[in-house]
Amino acid sequence: ISGTGGDQTETEAGGSQTPINTEAPSEDVTVQWAADTRVNNNREAIFQSLREAGLPDNITVEVIAGSQVTNNRQNQYQQWLSSGREQPTLLMMDSGWTIPFIARNQLQNLSQTLPDSMTSRVEENYFEASVGTAKGANGDLYGIPLFPDFPTMQYRKDLLRNAGYGDSDFETWATESMSWVEFSKITKEAMNANPDTQYGYTFQASVYEGLSCCDFNEFMTSYGGAFFGNPAENLFGPVGDRPVTVDEQPVLDSIKMVRTLINGEDDEHALDGITGNIAPEAVLQWTEEPSRKPFTGGDAIMHRNWPYSININGAEDVFGEDLGVMPIPYGVTAEEAQYPMTGGPVAALGGWHVTLNPNASQLQKRAALQVMKAMMTEQFKLDIFEIIGWIPPEPDLLDSDRAAEVPVIGRYLSQLKVAGENAIPRPVTVVWPQQSSKIATEVNAAYAREKSPEQAMSDLKNTLEQIEQSA
Amino acid sequence: MATQDQGGVFEEGGDAEIRKGPLERWVSTVIKNPKRAYRAMFYVATLFFLVTTLFPFYWLLVLALTPNRLIRDMGLLPKGFNPEVFITMFERVPFHLFMFNSFVLGIATTVIVLLLASLAGYVFGRLRFPGRTALMLGILAISYFPPAAFFLPLFELFTGGTDIVLGPITVSSPDLFNTPAPMVFPFSALFMPLSIFILTTFYGQIPDGLEDAARVEGTTRLGALFRVIIPLSAPGVATAGVLTFISVYNEFFFSFLMNNGEASSWAPIVAGILKYQGQFDTPYNLMAAASIVGVLPVAILVIIAQERIVSGLTAGALKE
Amino acid sequence: MATEQESGDTVRERTRTGPYISFIRWMESLTETQFAYFLLTPALLLLLVIAVYPLIQTFGYSLYADQLTGTARLGQFVGIENYVALFSGARDFALPSAFLPGLSSSFPFVTGIYSSALMVTLVFTAFSVLFETIIGFAQALILDQDFRGRRWVRVAIIIPWAVPIVIQGMIWFLMFQPNIGFLIGTQENPAILNTLGLSFTPLRNTSDSLFLIIVADVWKTTAFMALLILAGLQSIDRSLYDVARVAGASKWQQFKMITFPLILPTVLVAMLFRTIAAMRVYGIIETMAGCTTVPSLSCLVVTTFNNSMYGTSATVAFVTAGLIGIVVSVYIVKFADAEGGF
Amino acid sequence: MGEVTLEDVTKRYEDVTAVDNMNLEINDGEFVCLVGPSGCGKSTTMEMIAGLTMPTEGEVFIGGREVTNLPPKDRGVAMVFQNIALFPHMDVYDNISFGLRLRKYDKEEIDRRVERASDIVQLEGMLDRMPDEMSGGQRQRVAIARAIVRNPDVFLMDEPLANLDAKLRVHMRTELQRLHKELDTTIIYVTHDQAEAMTMSDRIAVIDSGQLQQIDPPLTCYNEPANLFVAGFIGSPAMNFADGKLTEMGFVGDRIEVDFDPETISASVGDDVTLGIRPEDVYTLDDASSLANPTKQVEVITDVLEPMGDEIFVYLLLSEDATVSLDEEARGAMSDQLLMSVDPDSDIAEDKEVSVVLDRTKVHLFDTETGEALLHGLTATAAASTDSSTPAESDD
Amino acid sequence: MGEVTLEDVTKRYEDVTAVDNMNLEINDGEFVCLVGPSGCGKSTTMEMIAGLTMPTEGEVFIGGREVTNLPPKDRGVAMVFQNIALFPHMDVYDNISFGLRLRKYDKEEIDRRVERASDIVQLEGMLDRMPDEMSGGQRQRVAIARAIVRNPDVFLMDEPLANLDAKLRVHMRTELQRLHKELDTTIIYVTHDQAEAMTMSDRIAVIDSGQLQQIDPPLTCYNEPANLFVAGFIGSPAMNFADGKLTEMGFVGDRIEVDFDPETISASVGDDVTLGIRPEDVYTLDDASSLANPTKQVEVITDVLEPMGDEIFVYLLLSEDATVSLDEEARGAMSDQLLMSVDPDSDIAEDKEVSVVLDRTKVHLFDTETGEALLHGLTATAAASTDSSTPAESDD
Numbered sequence A: 001i002s003g004t005g006g007d008q009t010e011t012e013a014g015g016s017q018t019p020i021n022t023e024a025p026s027e028d029v030t031v032q033w034a035a036d037t038r039v040n041n042n043r044e045a046i047f048q049s050l051r052e053a054g055l056p057d058n059i060t061v062e063v064i065a066g067s068q069v070t071n072n073r074q075n076q077y078q079q080w081l082s083s084g085r086e087q088p089t090l091l092m093m094d095s096g097w098t099i100p101f102i103a104r105n106q107l108q109n110l111s112q113t114l115p116d117s118m119t120s121r122v123e124e125n126y127f128e129a130s131v132g133t134a135k136g137a138n139g140d141l142y143g144i145p146l147f148p149d150f151p152t153m154q155y156r157k158d159l160l161r162n163a164g165y166g167d168s169d170f171e172t173w174a175t176e177s178m179s180w181v182e183f184s185k186i187t188k189e190a191m192n193a194n195p196d197t198q199y200g201y202t203f204q205a206s207v208y209e210g211l212s213c214c215d216f217n218e219f220m221t222s223y224g225g226a227f228f229g230n231p232a233e234n235l236f237g238p239v240g241d242r243p244v245t246v247d248e249q250p251v252l253d254s255i256k257m258v259r260t261l262i263n264g265e266d267d268e269h270a271l272d273g274i275t276g277n278i279a280p281e282a283v284l285q286w287t288e289e290p291s292r293k294p295f296t297g298g299d300a301i302m303h304r305n306w307p308y309s310i311n312i313n314g315a316e317d318v319f320g321e322d323l324g325v326m327p328i329p330y331g332v333t334a335e336e337a338q339y340p341m342t343g344g345p346v347a348a349l350g351g352w353h354v355t356l357n358p359n360a361s362q363l364q365k366r367a368a369l370q371v372m373k374a375m376m377t378e379q380f381k382l383d384i385f386e387i388i389g390w391i392p393p394e395p396d397l398l399d400s401d402r403a404a405e406v407p408v409i410g411r412y413l414s415q416l417k418v419a420g421e422n423a424i425p426r427p428v429t430v431v432w433p434q435q436s437s438k439i440a441t442e443v444n445a446a447y448a449r450e451k452s453p454e455q456a457m458s459d460l461k462n463t464l465e466q467i468e469q470s471a
Numbered sequence B: 001m002a003t004q005d006q007g008g009v010f011e012e013g014g015d016a017e018i019r020k021g022p023l024e025r026w027v028s029t030v031i032k033n034p035k036r037a038y039r040a041m042f043y044v045a046t047l048f049f050l051v052t053t054l055f056p057f058y059w060l061l062v063l064a065l066t067p068n069r070l071i072r073d074m075g076l077l078p079k080g081f082n083p084e085v086f087i088t089m090f091e092r093v094p095f096h097l098f099m100f101n102s103f104v105l106g107i108a109t110t111v112i113v114l115l116l117a118s119l120a121g122y123v124f125g126r127l128r129f130p131g132r133t134a135l136m137l138g139i140l141a142i143s144y145f146p147p148a149a150f151f152l153p154l155f156e157l158f159t160g161g162t163d164i165v166l167g168p169i170t171v172s173s174p175d176l177f178n179t180p181a182p183m184v185f186p187f188s189a190l191f192m193p194l195s196i197f198i199l200t201t202f203y204g205q206i207p208d209g210l211e212d213a214a215r216v217e218g219t220t221r222l223g224a225l226f227r228v229i230i231p232l233s234a235p236g237v238a239t240a241g242v243l244t245f246i247s248v249y250n251e252f253f254f255s256f257l258m259n260n261g262e263a264s265s266w267a268p269i270v271a272g273i274l275k276y277q278g279q280f281d282t283p284y285n286l287m288a289a290a291s292i293v294g295v296l297p298v299a300i301l302v303i304i305a306q307e308r309i310v311s312g313l314t315a316g317a318l319k320e
Numbered sequence C: 001m002a003t004e005q006e007s008g009d010t011v012r013e014r015t016r017t018g019p020y021i022s023f024i025r026w027m028e029s030l031t032e033t034q035f036a037y038f039l040l041t042p043a044l045l046l047l048l049v050i051a052v053y054p055l056i057q058t059f060g061y062s063l064y065a066d067q068l069t070g071t072a073r074l075g076q077f078v079g080i081e082n083y084v085a086l087f088s089g090a091r092d093f094a095l096p097s098a099f100l101p102g103l104s105s106s107f108p109f110v111t112g113i114y115s116s117a118l119m120v121t122l123v124f125t126a127f128s129v130l131f132e133t134i135i136g137f138a139q140a141l142i143l144d145q146d147f148r149g150r151r152w153v154r155v156a157i158i159i160p161w162a163v164p165i166v167i168q169g170m171i172w173f174l175m176f177q178p179n180i181g182f183l184i185g186t187q188e189n190p191a192i193l194n195t196l197g198l199s200f201t202p203l204r205n206t207s208d209s210l211f212l213i214i215v216a217d218v219w220k221t222t223a224f225m226a227l228l229i230l231a232g233l234q235s236i237d238r239s240l241y242d243v244a245r246v247a248g249a250s251k252w253q254q255f256k257m258i259t260f261p262l263i264l265p266t267v268l269v270a271m272l273f274r275t276i277a278a279m280r281v282y283g284i285i286e287t288m289a290g291c292t293t294v295p296s297l298s299c300l301v302v303t304t305f306n307n308s309m310y311g312t313s314a315t316v317a318f319v320t321a322g323l324i325g326i327v328v329s330v331y332i333v334k335f336a337d338a339e340g341g342f
Numbered sequence D, E: 001m002g003e004v005t006l007e008d009v010t011k012r013y014e015d016v017t018a019v020d021n022m023n024l025e026i027n028d029g030e031f032v033c034l035v036g037p038s039g040c041g042k043s044t045t046m047e048m049i050a051g052l053t054m055p056t057e058g059e060v061f062i063g064g065r066e067v068t069n070l071p072p073k074d075r076g077v078a079m080v081f082q083n084i085a086l087f088p089h090m091d092v093y094d095n096i097s098f099g100l101r102l103r104k105y106d107k108e109e110i111d112r113r114v115e116r117a118s119d120i121v122q123l124e125g126m127l128d129r130m131p132d133e134m135s136g137g138q139r140q141r142v143a144i145a146r147a148i149v150r151n152p153d154v155f156l157m158d159e160p161l162a163n164l165d166a167k168l169r170v171h172m173r174t175e176l177q178r179l180h181k182e183l184d185t186t187i188i189y190v191t192h193d194q195a196e197a198m199t200m201s202d203r204i205a206v207i208d209s210g211q212l213q214q215i216d217p218p219l220t221c222y223n224e225p226a227n228l229f230v231a232g233f234i235g236s237p238a239m240n241f242a243d244g245k246l247t248e249m250g251f252v253g254d255r256i257e258v259d260f261d262p263e264t265i266s267a268s269v270g271d272d273v274t275l276g277i278r279p280e281d282v283y284t285l286d287d288a289s290s291l292a293n294p295t296k297q298v299e300v301i302t303d304v305l306e307p308m309g310d311e312i313f314v315y316l317l318l319s320e321d322a323t324v325s326l327d328e329e330a331r332g333a334m335s336d337q338l339l340m341s342v343d344p345d346s347d348i349a350e351d352k353e354v355s356v357v358l359d360r361t362k363v364h365l366f367d368t369e370t371g372e373a374l375l376h377g378l379t380a381t382a383a384a385s386t387d388s389s390t391p392a393e394s395d396d
């Protein structure tokens, strides 16, 4: 019986360097695509769209409806890929954890095996941040973004009107983000103007990946802070060879800001200028859905969330046109910020890629390549925007008429575009999962006033450094 | 004998009397006859347990009946009444298929476990032999490990990644991914220690005289096990069975990683429930409905196991 | 009897042949020890292949360093370094929480009680097993009575055990989710539990979460206890109660002197396995509060496993098993007689 | 204190009436044996007195108190169970001391009593054995000891000596009698050992099919059975019965005739009557010399001889054609056969024609139909004795 | 087929030797009763024959085959257990037919046999009862039926009738004897009912403390007990013993003297010897007329009278100062007391001085130390009878 296992994929991964034949295979092939239930529920329409986008008739796609819970999928993929299974051929991967798979040589290197025409289209046309999370340390491309996801700030126009704001303000905010100072002031005003509305601003600060990857990341980055120094250089590594900068002032400021939002200006670590008491303590235990409920239910004025919730809140029977969307507020402007990619209306980057199983047979790969080709067509991207609401991964497509016609979300494309252009990915590396849980714990503790921002961040810095060194 | 009087608190009288008498009369009889007080205490305790165990289910029902977008600021009553959820849940996910898979996995595991654990329980409970204690401790020790400790080697074994050397030939293990095998076998092995211990205790308590009688009548030792000892331990066997079955129903580690999550790949009910969940949005009402539907068959199983099997096999209390 | 039948049993018996019969005969001719091992063979074989073999492999993993990049699952051989790192706290940074509580020079001399996996696990185990045993016992005693509707009460009491952990987590998570559950209030409008000291965001707070997780676990797993103890109760010879009653035993004395000692072995088995399972608690934590908030030993195993830190994961798994072994041996030593099994 | 009274007590199970309208009065300090065929309701009666089984109808009194609905522990009874029912998880000491420990006697008192009880049942040195390490008889003795360590008002003993050998049994009998005297407790005792019932009890209660047939002192039951059932049940081997008719001359059966004045009994001439005579009251002509009041001779053929050591049972055939001797239900109960017991020295042989006589003073007559006794013992003359005193007593 | 042989069989439990080097040969078709005090090893012996307990040492043969290590089912034995051991989860029918169903007899055959067996044990109409709905005696009868439906080579019955009333017992005895004759099976039977042992068995095996004391036909055991233990154990009430010395004149005890020639026995003058005489061999002077060979008169005082119905036990005190009569171990076994059985008509009274004589032909002598029998019965003259035939037999 074999030894510790796991090493047998080494050689096969080498095989993944062979370029893939771009000719469509002539025999009937079924390509297995590990996706999720939403894809599965809409698979007829999606297949239709793929066909129209040029997928040959002899290639069929079979969807494996994986869990929507991203961790579960990650675990499954990990087992499949590390044991060298040939199936599924195509995998839908979270941009939040594609890079570790790349680091483990578990994905097909697309730069080397796909025709340049395809890869360069991705590099050139797609949202840059998204593409960044599909690349290896060597700069090669390992996945093709299927759709990106950027959070925005949603608000209730009707309530803000009560506080004296009007359409012109809303129009400005749509593309020109406001500062947190302004934001907190406006929210407070709106709260005062609408005493029946329970909450001012709802967001997510539970101890979970969403805090470290996204909410905290946004707060921090919008104040010009960064996890590992200059994001442009250090975001995806080199692990162990980059500074840990979570104890820098901008980071502390962002924490103080959030503490003020929750606890008020008399918090001992309040941030000057911020108007306090606009967010409930409950945010400390909220993830996306629990934080969205009060907003959808009319109990909140401001709400940070992913585009999925725009579709919900903007529906006619909810707020319809009264739903306003703007980019996330900023702490400091990009110019004032210390590092590139920081400051301004940043949005954490989510979204998914499609990747190729390197262990698949050549035939499968050939067929899969045809599928990927179809997926990269404009037609497919817009179709699927309509079908599932996946945001097209190309900024240009957001300007298209067809996109604008998509109900509800079509109204907010310009805001999304701003968010997309200012998207900040989480610093995914092989050690990110470890770091992420530490970040969430410390940040949440600091928000909850269990630790001073300084203490929490210096503790965090220590731990992060240890993790960096361990890899 | 006199078993019908073992009603404990119902020792005398029927409860018919309670209902017809007014409260005051009852109170005065309680003072005269403390047994009534016991009975009252019994009812209070029963009620308490009923409320505490059932309340979360009620809450589940409230969640199921409330349309998902109204699930917030919940009180004790459903907001709105949306029984269609019990249809929607099947439209969204082929939940019945997942339930079927769980049933097959559960039954297969239970059969294997009861069979092997019965033999082992008989050995440990009724025979004295060298190595007994060490073996029992060894088997027990298996249950100390988290499932993750078994996972990687088993995953390789069941996905064809392990080379098995059979003398001169080396074959790789068969690829059983997406079949019941890589779930049933680990379940059996991991849940077996509990059943072995349960059955050991129960089988050990059956008087020797009964096994002796069976053997003189012409059974083998194994025959005596199946014809006398197991039927007489029916409460224990049924319990071991129910516990094993439900454990399978509940298992989520191997259930999740030993298949690709499709109903057609033998993924069990846990995968089905998780399929309702979106990346961010969670249709609590559908999940609540699905769990109510998912739990019902187990309720039926419990009824059958507890009433039919137990009372059918042991008509009387044990007597030598 | 049966004079007509000329042949006796033995004749009948002896005239039967065939491989089945000769197999039976062979089996019956085994000595007690041989027979014991013969019957154990299938169970041991299964355990050997499905449990022991993987454990040996996994133990091997624990002697290798983690390897996060490249295709190899494990890094180089490091011997017991993983264990040393775990116990010295040098590996804590890579885990969702510290493994052992830190020591401090000031009273109470231990810090991070709630953020150390060991302490969280022990606290959880002690309280959940204690309450499950007591409540399960009470429930079993009720279910053992004869009363109308008993079947339904029995189902009601047992059914939480059948609730998948995901759902169990959801039920309790929602009950204590601000703005959704009614068991949790707001500062302005506190619920009863809040006035009793529960924070307004209990599921982000280790001690409150631990408390709620224990409650949720007791709700679900008490049925396990009740079911097993009930089975024990049902197997007691009822005529012993007749004797006791005539001897003058009150209900309580009957319980103390007959019921309890006779089901003690069953209760011990139930407690033993509950203790083992409680020390491996994971699912309910993950679904209610998350492993970062309430880190249990299994949380460490699963999290490191999911983070592809297979060496560390295997190490923690073996250490967990070792700790469980230590706790279990307390049972075994203490109750060796009552159990009669060891 | 220890009077036990059953008033119209009935116990019905689904399809069986185990005890049928039983009225029983047992005095304080009395020793009463319940006897009757297997399944007649003895244990059920005991259980109702102990409070383990609730009567379907009727009431139970102990010491003058109504206890029908009282739990066993408040009735002041101790019981030896027919099925022994030792606590399997306790050693002998703990089994015996169970009741005492319940009552929180102090350690020394318990030790003293347990020692005394285990002495009585001869289990010294076995106090730390577990029940499954003992022989059947030893277990039964533990059960007895468990009952006698206590000081109840009423002892209920359901076949307490069934598993003991003759010698131990005799010993235990003596002990129980002594205990009875010492403690002056009421003892209700089930046994099917006739000797036990005869020697130990103040009165014997004979039960059949759940109904009380007779409750009287042992010798009264033996000598003046109230009906055919009691006559046949008490005494081993059983009484011989011969069917016949009541005529002017007295009893006329197939072969046996006994002359007396039919006027003296409460049956009319022409009625079917049954004559009963015990084996020891049948004499060969040789032995008849000592007999003051023999009946007419009866010609019989000796069949099987059964030597018992201290006596020999001789089966006598009344008609030549009755050849099957050891047949079912054979002994004593059939009218074409007669059982006689003779001295072991008698020179009687099988298959001989002999004449026997019956002791007139020991003859019983029963109404065949109702089974009721008509007379017990005839005097020397053909005139029936009208007083019902037993011949045995009148011989004194 | 059904010979049972034990060769040097020993069974030791931790601290007890239950069976001690037992050698036993039972012939095919023989009916042997095992008797002995409680705890002497009877059940253990049976279990070893059945294969339920493995002997610590020695070998067991059945039908000439060595079966020491054979499982019970291959030994061709059926057993009635002392503790009855009905399967509580099966009704009577299923209990009885268990062995037949195992052997896959066809339904009709099973029905037929079960019906016949339940008929024999008089359980007709109870076939669908569960064991816990039956009385003790009924359960025992089921246990018997379960054994007798089968056709084994050897029946093992451990006190099968302990819970039955006298009448049913007599019935069952007859049935078992008939069965024995019909099937010609070996039956090994444990009982402590002397009557049962005497009437049913071809031979009685007397066991004490795990050791075989004597195995002989019933009357031999009764009349020629091999040693003091057997003499005291067989017979109820037990034999009277008197300690004394062997002198030139014969036996000389405290009060009792029996003259014979000491040369004729294997003991030397001056040895301690014990004289044994059964209660029925003690006569009052009145009755002594019929006695051919009386001993010298013994002056005694009558103590308690115990009327048994068919006889009266009279306790006789040998010395005036022996006043305690019903004391422990009193009856028969003590040398300052003598038990006599007399006719129920005898006009004997309590507390009278009377003279009694012993039947010389029924006197036994034992070596007090080893317990071994020295002689059984003296002839008319003082010369001891040297042949060992029993007086009872020689009387024929």
Ligand SMILES: Nc1ncnc2c1ncn2[C@@H]1O[C@H](COP(=O)(O)OP(=O)(O)OP(=O)(O)O)[C@@H](O)[C@H]1O
Binding pocket: D132, D133, D134, D135, D136, D137, D138, D163, D165, E013, E014, E016, E017, E018, E036, E037, E038, E039, E040, E041, E042, E043, E044, E045, E082
């Ligand atoms: N499992 C055991 N462990 C220890 N001692 C035992 C065990 N079984 C029997 N004994 C002892 O062995 C001796 C013989 O027991 P056995 O059952 O053969 O007696 P018995 O002759 O059948 O007596 P009884 O007439 O009382 O049934 C007894 O002293 C008993 O206490």
Ligand SMILES: Nc1ncnc2c1ncn2[C@@H]1O[C@H](COP(=O)(O)OP(=O)(O)OP(=O)(O)O)[C@@H](O)[C@H]1O
Binding pocket: B001, B002, D013, D014, D016, D017, D018, D036, D037, D038, D039, D040, D041, D042, D043, D044, D045, D082, E132, E133, E134, E135, E136, E137, E138, E163, E165
């Ligand atoms: N639980 C029960 N259900 C139905 N019938 C029962 C039950 N218990 C006893 N009986 C029946 O009631 C009758 C009386 O039983 P009981 O035990 O009193 O008899 P018993 O006189 O003690 O007989 P034995 O001498 O055989 O012990 C029997 O016919 C028995 O079958």
Ligand SMILES: [Mg+2]
Binding pocket: D042, D043, D044, D082, D158, E135, E136, E137
């Ligand atoms: Mg009875």
Ligand SMILES: [Mg+2]
Binding pocket: D135, D136, D137, E042, E043, E044, E082, E158
């Ligand atoms: Mg015995």
